[in-house]
């Protein structure tokens with residue numbers, strides 16, 4: 001009799017074991033957030049985004065706790081340095097002699113209203129090679145985000161953190177993010193409507 | 209050694225037995241063979257084209273095959289329910305029914321397995337499931353459980369009747385000490401296969417229509433109505449076409465089981481409907497779709513209402529002794545119940561579980577021609593196997609097949 | 615795209631079978647040109663006609679008939695002998711999860727070699743394992759998504775999905791403002807200029823649940839969660855039961871109902887065993903966070919393709935990653951959180 005009971009108990013123990021096995025390691029954490037928090041460690045592995053970013057010229061953003069890369073800008077602007085033309089006063093350039101190429105003629109400012117912004121809100125009348133902040137301190141073209149961030153504080157915060165704007169290269173450090181002007185045209189920051197590049201799947205005819 | 213010889217001789221005799229019979233018998237078997245061949249041909253189309261030959265899509269990814277599988281598991285489970293009174297309570301009445309019941313269980317199980325294989329995208333890779341050479345996700349996957357319990361059940365249901373038949377064949381009385389434990393096990397197991405099959409669906413949090421505590425018990429109730437109902441019909445046919453004696457009393461007792469099960473099933477159905485429609489939540493949409501259709505999509509309406517009305521009518525009629533005890537009416541009622549539950553477990557359970565899909569989209573399901581043919585083929589196979597088993601069994605029981613020592 | 619592949623709306627009652635008789639009788643390639651090939655065939659194919667014929671005869675009777683037939687047949691050239699030997703070995707290989715590194719390499723060599731024999735081109739199949747201290751996660755900004763669908767295109771091209779059935783891992787749902795996340799009323803098949811006024815867009819795909827129900831239910835462990843959190847499928851191990859599909863609450867999985875077809879010149883040859891290598895019919899597949907890219911440090915193709923920056927991918931364990939910043943600082947949520955599946959795919963708004 002006792003032998004029988006023993007066998008049964010053993011059987012039950014084995015059963016419980018099989019059932020509880022499943023919970024041993026995997027289910028140590030209640031939620032995935034717990035798991036993430038418990039295992040957080042700065043990534044120091046061998047994977048790096050450098051190889052994917054090689055071809056892009058970069059500059060580093062350092063702002064409070066954030067440190068990351070953005071594409072360098074000045075080399076991408078066709079007619080930089082500006083002072084190559086803007087050595088003469090604006091009035092003189094505006095006269096526009098025949099035979100001379102017109103520049104900037106197609107730019108129409110469509111960014112906030114005229115009572116808020118005009119060219120000189122951002123461009124420095126006296127130093128064309130730099131931008132200027134609202135308080136007239138000079139801002140490098142590479143770091144134009146500083147200019148945008150004066151008004152767009154919320155977006156700026158999100159951008160620094162990574163919630164706004166696109167990350168280039170890979171997920172691994174070092175981080176390289178697009179800067180504001182890589183996507184938004186500062187003179188016309190809104191995006192136009194356009195056609196999607198394809199249909200969504202037509203496989204199932206679903207509830208319309 | 210001797211057992212083997214007896215077994216060999218039984219097989220030989222059985223072969224002779226099943227190849228000889230009346231003209232009606234031959235026509236019956238011939239027709240079944242034709243349907244089977246037709247089903248097989250269509251299955252070869254499915255093998256070649258892939259499951260796109262069926263009506264299933266990413267949205268409704270299980271259809272006719274799995275519906276029939278689910279239903280047949282119920283039939284298999286219920287067939288054995290008759291075993292208990294027969295063997296244990298020494299109720300002589302039931303004994304003939306039991307042999308038929310176990311034969312039914314075996315053929316239902318083989319059909320189940322055939323349906324599962326037909327439903328696989330890669331039947332050639334099914335060996336991945338065999339423990340030892342494959343990988344078996346036990347105990348996590350309910351499907352793994354299901355494979356185990358179904359095969360175990362098949363094994364039990366083959367061995368017990370085989371033992372009894374072999375003993376009878378030699379003119380001996382089977383030893384109850386040997387088969388009674390097996391009988392108990394198989395009754396317990398019958399409940400298990402059905403619960404496990406219900407858990408297969410019940411355990412999916414993704415499908416609120418199935419994720420419902422009543423599913424398992426309801427499976428049982430409806431199975432214990434449909435299975436014995438089928439047995440009654442089969443017994444009636446056997447009584448008509450063979451010399452096998454089946455007392456009215458046996459059929460009436462079985463009809464008792466059918467009635468009680470059908471009543472319980474109906475109560476559970478009401479309970480389910482109440483839950484879905486008294487306080488409808490987001491999760492009731494599948495039920496709304498099933499019973500009333502959604503936004504003009506009404507493919508299931510005719511089916512489910514046929515099922516419900518047949519079910520209700522049959523159950524009410526069965527409840528009255530007078531009606532039930534008229535055997536001719538009883539057969540009709542059993543037929544109605546069987547069809548009602550077949551629809552309910554098939555179109556009424558599996559398909560709406562997928563509709564609407566995870567993102568609320570409705571895409572309907574209609575089985576394709578290939579799918580229907582394969583399904584018919586598998587049913588024909590089941591009937592074929594059952595006929596063979598029943599014919600042999602009856603011959604042995606009636607003492608027509610006896611082991612001759614040479 | 616042939617008519618027969620469009621099973622979606624029709625009853626199929628009089629499905630006309632494509633004629634695929636092939637009279638050339640040659641054993642080594644050549645005569646299978648007009649037959650759609652699945653991934654397996656594209657790689658492994660010896661002689662479709664022979665195999666098909668054999669399969670048809672033994673249909674439903676002989677398990678594994680295809681492999682047996684082709685390896686037992688008497689074949690002329692050495693090349694096809696080599697192929698059939700490889701096919702045989704491929705058929706009997708084990709579950710990737712349980713393979714040793716050596717076995718993985720062998721299997722990959724076979725796949726690469728077969729593809730080379732058939733197409734004269736090299737493919738590159740990786741078996742790179744998960745990195746230490748990496749757990750992948752994804753964040754989606756519903757304020758930014760404009761419904762351009764660039765992600766879907768990129769995904770299809772990157773992951774060699776079946777072109778004829780238009781299989782897509784990603785769905786973009788167009789939702790009406792003011793209706794909440796009402797998936798029932800969302801338009802998934804829009805085709806007009808985007809973003810439509812008064813609408814917002816929300817993408818779904820496999821969420822790589824941390825407690826994935828799809829993995830629990832698979833009877834043969836053909837799908838599992840890798841150490842870096844990616845839920846993968848071993849295409850050669852899956853038996854096509856579709857239980858996982860029923861178990862997924864997020865419509866994350868796609869099934870190859872028919873032979874997937876990818877034009878040879880469009881095949882992405884940079885592959886991973888668990889990722890975008892060519893599939894065969896009758897197996898499950900789904901988003902793998904572009905395992906062939908993410909394990910190398912790149913972003914998934916959808917993230918790279920999205921012009922709006924709505925999609926963020928990264929290492930959840932790294933406190934300096936952008937995805938972590940989003941989780942810690944934005945009001946994030948996930949879909950159907952009450953199911954306890956713990957998706958590693960978060961949504962947030964500006």
Ligand code: SF4
Pocket residue numbers: 819820821822823826827828829845861862863864865866867900955
């Ligand atoms: S979203 Fe679906 S397929 Fe993806 S891991 Fe979760 S349950 Fe599995």
Ligand code: SF4
Pocket residue numbers: 831832833834835836837847851852853854855856857858859897898
């Ligand atoms: S379809 Fe494949 S991956 Fe999904 S549960 Fe079945 S065997 Fe597993």
